[in-house]
Amino acid sequence: MEETFTELSTELREVAYRPAPLLRHGIPKTRGEGARTLSIPSIRDRVVERAVLDAISRTVDLVFSANVYAYRNGLGNDDAIHRLTQLRDAGLYTGLW
Known part of the structure; x- marks a missing residue:
């Protein structure tokens, strides 16, 4: 080997x-x-x-931007969802839910 x-x-x-x-x-x-x-x-x-x-x-x-969660060690879907929820609750995200 x-x-x-x-x-x-x-x-x-x-x-x-x-x-x-x-x-x-x-x-x-x-x-x-x-x-x-x-x-x-x-x-x-x-x-x-x-x-x-x-x-x-x-x-x-x-x-990578701090808002990129894909393909990053230690970050995943749950982290992205948590961040979007924070932005939504702060009135900073107006995307479709």
Whole structure:
């Protein structure tokens, strides 16, 4: 496994890394016909995805508006709803409810 990470590290440094094809797997739908297709990255690619996320997340958080809740670590739907409720109660939000 260490050899795999050494190779991966070398590929990334030399800008030679290429992701593997996604593994496609059909999951039957519980209602109706057909299947939902999952596209699953390899473990190697997940390691790279996580490393990139860890490297850029702090910088991206500084760029995002304080009112952006999607794709931010530690923030989610409940936080966005809470903030909208605060704005509505303060008379600052006039959107549709």
